[in-house]
Amino acid sequence: MADGAVAFGGQLRDGRHHLVLRVYYEDTDVGGVVYYANYLKFLERGRSDFLRALGIDQVALMRGEAGEPVTFVARRCEIDYLKPARFDDVIEVVTWVAEARGASAVMGQEVRRDGVVLATALVTIAATGADGRPRPLPRPLRHIFNTLVCR
Amino acid sequence: MADGAVAFGGQLRDGRHHLVLRVYYEDTDVGGVVYYANYLKFLERGRSDFLRALGIDQVALMRGEAGEPVTFVARRCEIDYLKPARFDDVIEVVTWVAEARGASAVMGQEVRRDGVVLATALVTIAATGADGRPRPLPRPLRHIFNTLVCR
Amino acid sequence: MADGAVAFGGQLRDGRHHLVLRVYYEDTDVGGVVYYANYLKFLERGRSDFLRALGIDQVALMRGEAGEPVTFVARRCEIDYLKPARFDDVIEVVTWVAEARGASAVMGQEVRRDGVVLATALVTIAATGADGRPRPLPRPLRHIFNTLVCR
Amino acid sequence: MADGAVAFGGQLRDGRHHLVLRVYYEDTDVGGVVYYANYLKFLERGRSDFLRALGIDQVALMRGEAGEPVTFVARRCEIDYLKPARFDDVIEVVTWVAEARGASAVMGQEVRRDGVVLATALVTIAATGADGRPRPLPRPLRHIFNTLVCR
Numbered sequence: 001m002a003d004g005a006v007a008f009g010g011q012l013r014d015g016r017h018h019l020v021l022r023v024y025y026e027d028t029d030v031g032g033v034v035y036y037a038n039y040l041k042f043l044e045r046g047r048s049d050f051l052r053a054l055g056i057d058q059v060a061l062m063r064g065e066a067g068e069p070v071t072f073v074a075r076r077c078e079i080d081y082l083k084p085a086r087f088d089d090v091i092e093v094v095t096w097v098a099e100a101r102g103a104s105a106v107m108g109q110e111v112r113r114d115g116v117v118l119a120t121a122l123v124t125i126a127a128t129g130a131d132g133r134p135r136p137l138p139r140p141l142r143h144i145f146n147t148l149v150c151r
Numbered sequence: 152m153a154d155g156a157v158a159f160g161g162q163l164r165d166g167r168h169h170l171v172l173r174v175y176y177e178d179t180d181v182g183g184v185v186y187y188a189n190y191l192k193f194l195e196r197g198r199s200d201f202l203r204a205l206g207i208d209q210v211a212l213m214r215g216e217a218g219e220p221v222t223f224v225a226r227r228c229e230i231d232y233l234k235p236a237r238f239d240d241v242i243e244v245v246t247w248v249a250e251a252r253g254a255s256a257v258m259g260q261e262v263r264r265d266g267v268v269l270a271t272a273l274v275t276i277a278a279t280g281a282d283g284r285p286r287p288l289p290r291p292l293r294h295i296f297n298t299l300v301c302r
Numbered sequence: 303m304a305d306g307a308v309a310f311g312g313q314l315r316d317g318r319h320h321l322v323l324r325v326y327y328e329d330t331d332v333g334g335v336v337y338y339a340n341y342l343k344f345l346e347r348g349r350s351d352f353l354r355a356l357g358i359d360q361v362a363l364m365r366g367e368a369g370e371p372v373t374f375v376a377r378r379c380e381i382d383y384l385k386p387a388r389f390d391d392v393i394e395v396v397t398w399v400a401e402a403r404g405a406s407a408v409m410g411q412e413v414r415r416d417g418v419v420l421a422t423a424l425v426t427i428a429a430t431g432a433d434g435r436p437r438p439l440p441r442p443l444r445h446i447f448n449t450l451v452c453r
Numbered sequence: 454m455a456d457g458a459v460a461f462g463g464q465l466r467d468g469r470h471h472l473v474l475r476v477y478y479e480d481t482d483v484g485g486v487v488y489y490a491n492y493l494k495f496l497e498r499g500r501s502d503f504l505r506a507l508g509i510d511q512v513a514l515m516r517g518e519a520g521e522p523v524t525f526v527a528r529r530c531e532i533d534y535l536k537p538a539r540f541d542d543v544i545e546v547v548t549w550v551a552e553a554r555g556a557s558a559v560m561g562q563e564v565r566r567d568g569v570v571l572a573t574a575l576v577t578i579a580a581t582g583a584d585g586r587p588r589p590l591p592r593p594l595r596h597i598f599n600t601l602v603c604r
Contacts, residue, residue, distance in 0.1 A: 006461035008459035008461075008473060008475075009475065020461060022461075022462065022498070022501075022502070024494070024497060024498050024501055025331045025332065025333070025337060025497055025501065026331070026337060026339065026494045026497060026498075028331045028332035029327045029328070029330045029331065029332070030213075030327065030330035030331070030332075030334050030335075030388075030389045031222045031224065031327070032332050033224075033283075033332075035327060035328060036191060036195070036224070036225040036228065037188045037189070037191035037192050037195065037328065038188070040187060040188035040191060041188050041477070041479045044187070044188065044477060044478055044479060045475070045477050045479075048475075048477055048478065048541075049475070058540075058541060059540065059541045062181075071182045073182065073184075073187070073232070073235075074187040074232055075231070075232055076229070076230065076231045076232065077187065077228070077229070077230050077232075078227070078228070078229035078230075079227065079228050079229075080226070080227045081224070081225055081226055081227065081228075084224075084283060086332075087332045087511075087512065088501075088511060088512045132184075132235065157310035159308035159310075159322060159324075160324065171310060173310075173311065173347070173350075173351070175343070175346060175347050175350055176346055176350065176482045176483065176484070176488060177343045177346060177347075177482070177488060177490065179482045179483035180478045180479070180481045180482065180483070181478065181481035181482070181483075181485050181486075181539075181540045182478070183483050184483075186478060186479060188479065192326070192328045195326060195327055195328060196324070196326050196328075199324075199326055199327065199390075200324070209389075209390060210389065210390045237483075238360075238361065238483045239350075239360060239361045332515075333524045333526065335526075335585075338493060338497070338526070338527040338530065339490045339491070339493035339494050339497065340490070342489060342490035342493060343490050346489070346490065364483075373484045375484065375486075375489070375534070375537075376489040376534055377533070377534055378531070378532065378533045378534065379489065379530070379531070379532050379534075380529070380530070380531035380532075381529065381530050381531075382528070382529045383526070383527055383528055383529065383530075386526075386585060434486075434537060
C-alpha cells in the first residue's frame with residue numbers, strides 16, 4: 001500500500017476497522033522492541049477510530065450532549081504477544097466487535113505487520129457515568145455493535 | 152504506614168513483593184482516572200523490583216555477564232480493572248509467582264489502594280536471546296521461582 | 303544511601319526538594335537510554351512532590367476546596383540533556399523555586415545520578431481556572447514560593 | 454481537509470514538514486488536556502517523519518549500514534505551551550531546520566490546530582556513536598539540512 005493511500009483514522013472493511021500506524025521512538029524500550037504496555041495504546045487508538053468511523057462521538061458522549069454524560073472504560077484486557085514490533089515499523093491495528101451485551105462489549109483486536117499477526121487481544125469495554133458507576137452502553141452504540149458482531 | 156517508612160524498591164513479605172507508588176499526572180487521562188495501559192507500567196515496575204529483591208540483576212543478564220545475554224519479555228497479560236485509581240493516590244503493586252515453568256513463568260499481580268484491590272493481573276514472562284528467540288529462564292531464577300510459587 | 307533510607311515522596315533540604323527514582327523499562331527507548339520526553343515526567347513528579355512537601359494539596363485545589371478551582375499547567379519548559387540516564391539507574395530529581403511572580407513561577411530542576419547532573423531544566427508553571435484561562439497562583443503558594451526563591 | 458487526504462507520514466511543503474495527528478486518550482491527563490511531556494512525543498514523530506521524507510533512514514544509520522552506527526539524540530529542548538490541545542483534536546506538527554551546524558542542528562517546530570499555534574519549540578539534535586559519545590551528523594544529512602535552513 002502506498003503511504004499516501006493510508007486513510008487517516010483508518011477505515012472499515014467488512015465490519016472490521018483497520019488503522020495503520022508508525023512505530024516511533026516513544027513506543028520502544030531498551031530491549032529494542034515496542035514496550036508491552038504501549039500495545040494497549042495502539043489498541044485504544046484503534047478502538048477510538050473504530051467508534052468514530054461508526055459515527056460515535058466520544059466527546060459529545062462525555063459532555064452529555066446525547067443524554068447523561070458517559071465515558072468508556074476498559075474492564076478487562078487480555079493480550080498475547082506473539083512477535084515483537086520494532087522501531088520504524090508500519091503496523092496495522094484491526095478492531096472488531098467480538099461480543100455485544102447490554103452493559104459492555106468485547107472488542108477483538110490484532111496488531112499486524114505485513115499481514116503477520118504480532119499480537120492478539122480481547123478488550124472488554126463498558127460505560128460509566130459521572131459518578132464512575134456503570135451505565136448501559138448508549139443505545140445507538142448497542143444497536144450498531146449488535147449488527148457488527150463477528151468472530 | 153508513614154510515608155517515611157515506605158521502602159524504596161518495595162519489599163518481600165511471605166514470598167510476595169509489595170511496591171508502593173504515587174499516581175502522578177502522567178498516569179491519568181481525560182476521564183480523570185489512571186489510563187488503562189499505564190497499569191501495565193505499574194505492574195512492570197513491580198516485577199522489576201521483585202526480581203531485584205530476589206537478587207536477579209536484569210542489566211547483568213542483558214549484558215551476558217552470567218552466560219548468554221537474555222532479556223525478559225511479556226508473552227501474555229490478562230488484567231481485570233475493578234476500580235479506578237486516581238491522581239495523587241498512593242497505591243501498592245503486589246507481585247508473586249503464580250506458576251513456574253522451564254521457559255516461562257506466570258506472575259500474579261494486584262494493584263491495591265488502602266487494601267482494596269483495584270486491578271488483578273496474570274502476566275506470563277519469558278526470556279529471549281539476542282536473536283529475539285526464546286531461551287530457558289536463567290537457572291537461578293527458575294530455582295527461586297520454583298520455591299516461591301504461591302496461589 | 304541505603305535503599306530503605308529513601309523517603310517516599312522525597313524530602314526538602316535547604317529549600318530544595320530531592321526525589322529519588324528508579325529508571326524502569328517504560329522510561330527507556332531503543333537507543334538504550336531514557337527517552338527525552340520522559341525526563342519531563344520525572345520533572346513533574348519532582349514538582350508534584352515538592353508542592354505536597356510544602357503543604358499544597360493539588361487535588362483540593364482542583365476541586366475548589368480553597369476557593370475557585372485551579373489546576374497547575376506548564377507554560378514553558380527548557381531542558382538541556384547533558385548525559386543519558388539508563389535502564390535500572392537510580393536517579394535524583396532536585397527541584398527549587400528559581401523565580402516567583404504573581405501569576406506564574408519558574409522552577410529550577412536537575413536530574414542527577416550519583417551526584418552527576420544528567421539534565422537541567424527551567425519550567426514555568428501557572429494556574430488556570432475551570433475555563434482554562436489564567437488565574438493568579440493561590441496566595442499561600444505565592445507566599446511560600448517567595449520565601450523559597452533560590453538560585 | 455478531508456480525512457482521507459491526510460498523507461501518512463506527513464508531507465514536505467516549501468522545506469517544512471507537516472504531520473497531521475489525532476489526540477487520543479493516552480495523550481491526555483486529568484486536567485482534560487494533553488499532558489505537557491506528550492507534546493515532545495508529537496514533536497519527535499514530526500522530526501522522525503521529516504527525516505524519512507528527506508530520505509534519511511534512521512534504522513540503517515543505527516545499524517551502521519552507511520558507516521559507523523549513529524543514533525540521533527536530543528541535546529536541548531525549549532517549548533512554549535500557548536494553548537492546550539484536547540482529547541480527539543486533530544493537530545498538525547510542523548518541522549523545519551532552524552539552524553545547521555557540523556555536529557548538531559536546531560529544529561524549529563510548531564503544534565497547530567486549525568491553523569492556530571498551540572505550542573512552539575526549538576529542539577537541538579545531535580548524533581552519538583555506539584559509545585554514546587558525540588559524532589558529526591552524517592554528511593548527507595548535513596548537506597540537506599544546510600540547504601533547508603529557514604527561519
